[in-house]
Amino acid sequence: MEKSQKNGGDRMTEGIFKTYKLITKLSGTITTRSPMRIGAGRGLEVLESDLPIVKNARGLPVIPGSSLKGFFRGNLQRILYMKFDGEGVESLLNEIFGGKEKDENTSSIxxxxxxAEANKYKIAERKHIAINPEKGSVRNLFDVECVMDGSMFSGCLLTARNxxxxxxxxxxxxxxxxxxxxxxxxxxxSRGYGSIEIRLDELRFILPGKNADELKEGLIIDGLIPNxxxxxxxxxxxxFRADGKVWIDDTEVKAQIHETPSFFGVExxxxxxxxxxxxxxxxxxxx
Incomplete structure (x- = not known):
């Protein structure tokens, strides 16, 4: 019975490590350099702005993960199109960000x-006018809620698998x-909103099922994305190699190495x- 349980545990552990070959966590800070708004639809309350921004349950402004995904995917697409053909670019983007069809990959990110960081943001309302495109006259006046320049949003930007x-x-x-x-x-x-600065604060690579001794000898992880x-x-x-210095794909960096019990691996x-x-x-x- 004990042997059977052990074998079952080994198979489960092996399955986990086959699924997770490399886990990545990237944290950072986004600072607004102009007013920025990520809308929450039209305001319904009497004292609410016509176009409020997205906030969490505590009333803090937030940048949703879906907004970050669309931002990175859309802009990476434009950059890659400058060098590669359309089909190859779309295949790459679908591998990294996930595809729209049922038979395509789910997002690896x-x-x-x-x-928003406490005491490091400011919400304001700005008035705008809508123009009648046919007559060129003012159609109506409306209020727009936004966070002002200098507001800071921080935390985990993304986690990635393989x-x-x-x-x-x-x-x-x-x-x-x-x-x-x-x-x-x-x-x-087009009205001057949305300028930001992105600072990367911390990057973590977790190698599940590996240890520090293996890392000293050098590890090659295959079957990663995109492929x-x-x-x-x-x-x-x-x-990956760490023999006093840390090397990742032949690039030397200063890093901390320690074993992590969460994935029975090294970080x-x-x-x-x-x-x-x-x-x-x-x-x-x-x-």
């Missing part, structure tokens, strides 16, 4: 809701475009400037 470090690094192209002022978040972009033949980029493997923690250094090194190999 889960984007999380970011809430996404290669090079695949994750593609998101850095969107962050760079955003910080340069080329990509905006939310609505009313389909139609994708414009195949980035389906990763190399690599990278912070702030080292994240950008890693992503820039990986992108040089990709492009």
């Amino acid at each position: 889960l984007f999380h809701e970011l809430k 996404l290669s470090p090079k695949g994750l690094a593609l998101l850095k192209t969107v962050i760079d475009a955003t910080n340069f002022g080329l990509a905006k978040l939310g609505g009313f972009k 389909k033949e139609k994708s414009c980029l195949k980035l389906n493997s990763a190399k 690599i923690v990278i912070t702030e400037d080292e994240i950008s250094k890693l992503f820039d090194g990986l992108l040089k190999v990709v492009v």
Whole structure:
């Protein structure tokens, strides 16, 4: 009986590790550089703004995960189209962000809701006019709720399952475009809303079922995403090594290494400037 239970546990553990080859968690901070609004539909209360923003149950402004997903997918699509053909780009995006059809992949990335930091945000109402496009006259006046520039949203941006470090690094192209002022978040972009700055605070790689000794010898993780033949980029493997220095796909970074009981594995923690250094090194190999 005891042997049977042990074998069953081994099979379950093996199944988990086959499903989770690499787990990634990326945390950061979004700071608004202009008014920004992510709308919650039309206001229904008498004293409510005509167009309120999304808030959580405590009344704090939030950036929904769905908004972040659409933001990163849409802007990465535009960037990739500058270099690759349409079919290859769409296949790659479907692998990373999930496809619309039933037979396509679910998303390898889960984007999380970011809430405004306490005492580091300001909500305001701004008045706008709607123009009658036929007559060119003012149609009506309406109030728009927004968070003002300087507001900060922080927390876990995303978690990913089996996404290669090079695949994750593609998101850095969107962050760079955003910080340069080329990509905006939310609505009313043509009215000057949505300029933001994205700062990456912490990146965690978890290697389930692995230990520090294996990491010293060097690990190659295969079968990662993206890996389909139609994708414009195949980035389906990763190399990890930590022998006093930490190397991820031949890019050296400063990182902390410790074993984690959550997934019976080893965790690599990278912070702030080292994240950008890693992503820039990986992108040089990709492009």
